[in-house]
Amino acid sequence: MSDPYVGEIKIFPYDFVPYGFLACQGQSLSVNQFQALFSLLGANFGGDGRTNFNTPNLAGLAPVGLGVAPNGGTYNWTLAAVHGQEKVALVASQYPAHNHTISQPGGPTAAANAYAAQAGSLMTNANPAQYFAAPPTAANTTIHPAALAPYGGGASAVQPHENRQPFLVLTPCIAWAGVYPIFT
Incomplete structure (x- = not known):
């Protein structure tokens, strides 16, 4: 194997950092x-640029190429910029349009009052204790938003969900020893 370029980032399948890398x-x-290494990185990834500087931080991040994304991309990716989020909490305006259906057990021919409410169910306090009732005149209607509490209970308790693509954990390292790259 040839010597790496100083500043070259390699990904290793080890749980340690090889000599000549950080x-x-x-x-x-x-x-x-x-x-x-400082002459190549400068303070782009942190540090004061006089006495110290930082290595790139790829812990939990995926590298993205520099410049404007192809196919009409809207971002101009600048060197060392960090974008994206590990977790995202969706708000109602981000949900795709969808419907919720309620099916009557026993099919459409079952008697409307054949299913009495069970102890502990939402309808146990109904009087008379019936699970189903005659359909309203407008059967396709919008459910009141208060009837659909987000996961976690209540609009103020919306919990973020995992937002990362599937991943494999490896060890990204940057070479501090090796061949100094020559700019052409």
């Missing part, structure tokens, strides 16, 4: 100790 975890490094 973990890409955003750690602070001394400019004096890693002059070649």
Whole structure:
């Protein structure tokens, strides 16, 4: 294997960092100790740029290419910019249009009052204790928003959901030793 370029990022299937590399975890490094790497990274990933600088932090992040995304992309990805979220809480305006259907057990020919409410069900306090009633004149109607509490209970308790694509955990590392890249 040939020597890596200083600043080259490689991904290893080990639980350790090989010699000549540093973990890409955003750690602070001394400019004096890693002059070649600093000359390439500068303070783009953090640090004061005089006495220290940071490595790129790929912990929990996926790298994205520099520049405007193809096919009419709307973002101009700049070097070292971090975008996206690990978790997202959706709000009602983000839900796709959809319907909820309620089916009567026993099919459409079952008697409307054949299913009495069960103890502990929503309708136990109905009088008379009937689970089903005659359909309203407008059977296709909108359910009142208060009847559909978001997961976690109440609009103020909306919980975020996982937003990451499937992933495989590996060790991203950046070379501090090797061949210094020459710009052409």
